[in-house]
Structures are given as structure tokens and as C-alpha cells.
Amino acid sequence: MKLLETKILEAGHVLDSDILKVDNFLNHQVDPNLLNKMGEDMAKHYANLGVTKILTLEVSGIPLAFTTALYLNVPMVYAKKTKSVTLTDEVYTSVVKSFTKKITYDIKVDKKFLVPGDKVLIVDDFLATGAALQGLSEICKQAEAEIVGYGIAIEKTFQNGGKYFRDLGYDVYSQAMISSFEGGKVHFQA
Amino acid sequence: MKLLETKILEAGHVLDSDILKVDNFLNHQVDPNLLNKMGEDMAKHYANLGVTKILTLEVSGIPLAFTTALYLNVPMVYAKKTKSVTLTDEVYTSVVKSFTKKITYDIKVDKKFLVPGDKVLIVDDFLATGAALQGLSEICKQAEAEIVGYGIAIEKTFQNGGKYFRDLGYDVYSQAMISSFEGGKVHFQA
Secondary structure, X not given: OHHHHHHHHHHOEEEOOOEEEOOOOOOOEEOHHHXXXXXXXXXXXXXXXXXXXXXXXXXXXHHHHHXXXXXXXXXXXXXXXXXXXXXXXXXXXXXXXXXXXXXXXXXXXXXXXXXXXXXXXXXXXXXXXXXXXXXHHHHHHHOOOXXXXXXXXXXEOOOOHHHHHHHOXXXXXXXXXXXXXXXXXXXXXX | OHHHHHHHXXXXXXXXXXXXXXXXXXXXXXXXXXXXXXXXXXXXHOOOOOOOEEEEEOOOOHHHHHHHHHHHOOOEEEEEEEOOOOOOOOEEEEEEEOOOOOOEEEEEEEHHHOOOOOEEEEEEEXXXXXXXXXXXXXXXXXXXXXXXXEEEEEEEOOOOHHHHHHHOOOOEEEEEEEEEOHHHOOEEOO
């Protein structure tokens, strides 16, 4: 998505050779018009596939998941991060190992909000190792919900996450695909 | 706002005599069309006041803050909850004592995103004791930003938060004002 790539070049900052800081438009300060257009674009990609729910993970996936849900006219559910939960009758739970934060945390979704037969589009702001997407996928599996695809704002294609889900046959749509940060600059996949 | 009141009566659940559970449309599963209309209504209330930023607190304030920002065509900033931070050159920080969760946590906003002269509309999903709003107000004060008002989805008028900010002269606009949960039911302020 050209609009997002342009914004990344204008406003993103490369840190530590493998981290892209986009806190001035995506995940601390949010540009609502950009996120609205990103949601429209995401919804267009997954239109006519019978999506019934958008699933994301708090916090930074929420704006894009929200606008995608608005354009697909379906509810958006965000998994909650939690210190530690045991699987009960009431919630689905999984574990996420954060690449950037070097920590592991549990996530949970109330069973009311994902049911067998749901067709789920999983949305997140970043795809690197795919740890968050794996946690969300595990929750869909517990709910016996079908995963329609993975909609991502920014994918780092030099890490393994995107390849992993594509090799499993899933439709992974990333609006900006970064192939390297060589020389401290963002290079998009050709 | 009639639409929100109707939704609360249809889908909200009163717990423990003073907690309203709205996790099926506001803060776990989100109804994007409702939130879109709430943002439009909120923006209309604060139109023509020169608002330059919407400020909220992660997580559950984000959808309403986002749609309000979209309609006012200004950036949305969410303060981040954090274990503990010291005030540095880079962030404004404050403290919030959560009424529902019985815990205290620090919040922070990068100094890049609030500057002297900003006219800030503070938005949140709930107003009860006003603890979150006080934390966000403190951050605006540190930034020497002006607070234009407080835009809230659901206010519990039987707690002190709303009165506190109105007595200070602020425009507090709550889209649903709950006066009691008498008999386990939601009663709106007449």
C-alpha cells in the first residue's frame, strides 16, 4: 500500500538495525485518516470471504483492526494481555513471546466472542517472528473458528513469521513489506 | 446519546451493584458502527473549539478516541501504562489509581506528542472517580497544553469524577449518564 510506504519513509525511524519506530502515526500517536484508509484497503483485500470477526491483540493492533471491522461491518475482538490465567470454562488462552520486548505473556479471549463457525480475520500492526499471530491462531483453534487470513500493517520479510503462515497456505496480506534496514534505511520488498 | 443508552440496556450487564460490564460492544468485543457514531457525536459536541489532539489512555479508551479524532481530523495520542517510570527529558508521566482494579499504575506520553499550545480533548470510555482523567490532566499540565474538555462514553454520576471536573469549569460531555444501578438495573439520569 503506497500510502503507508510513503508514511514510513517520511515518519518512521530505524532503531538498532532491526526495529522500526512508528510511534508518531501508528502506535502511540495515531493518524486517524491514514488508519481509516488502511482499514478500507484491508477490508477490500478480504471482501466477499464471509469474515464474521476481526481478532487482534491489545494494544497497538486495535486501530487497524477497528477500521477493518468498520469497513467489513463485523465486530472487532481484542485479546487481552494478562499476567497469568488458567484455561477456564470462560476464556480461551494462549502464550505470546514478544520479540521486541523479550518477554512472554498470556493472552485471553472470552469464549462468548469467538464461536465455532466464526470466520476470523486476524489483524495486527507488525509481523516479524509471528509470535503474536501464533498466539491468536491458537485461540481460534480452541474456539473451533476458521482463520480466513492475516492482515498486517508492516511485515519484516527478513524474519520468519510471514513465510511460516504462507507456507501453511494462509492468505497473509501485509500493507508494507520491509526487506531490510540496510544502512539504517527502510527498504521495501520489490 | 440515545443510541448508546439503548445499547447499554440491551447488552450491558450490572455486576456487584456498581460495575457495568459492556465487554460485548465497548471494551473486549467492539461494535465498530456504534463506536463510529459515538465518535461522530463526540466530535460534533466539541466542534469549532480548535481541538488539536485527542488524548486517551490505553486500552479501552482507544476506539472512541480514534473515531472522535477521525471526525475532528486531528491526531489521537494514547498514554501508555507502564510498571514504573521516572520523569525524564523524553516523557511526561503521571499516576492513576484504578477504582475497578484496585491498583495503581504509572502512565506516560512521549513529549513529542503533546506540546505547549496544544488544545486537548481528553476521551475515555468510563468516568467514575475520575482517576484516569486526573492522570491525563496532569500530563497535559506538564506539557503546558490546554484542556478543551472531557469526552466520555459512560459516566456514573453517583461517583465524584464528573462533578469534580464540572466544578472546575470544564465541559464534561458524557454520552450516557448512569445515576444508579438500583435493583440491578441501569437507571439513566433524567
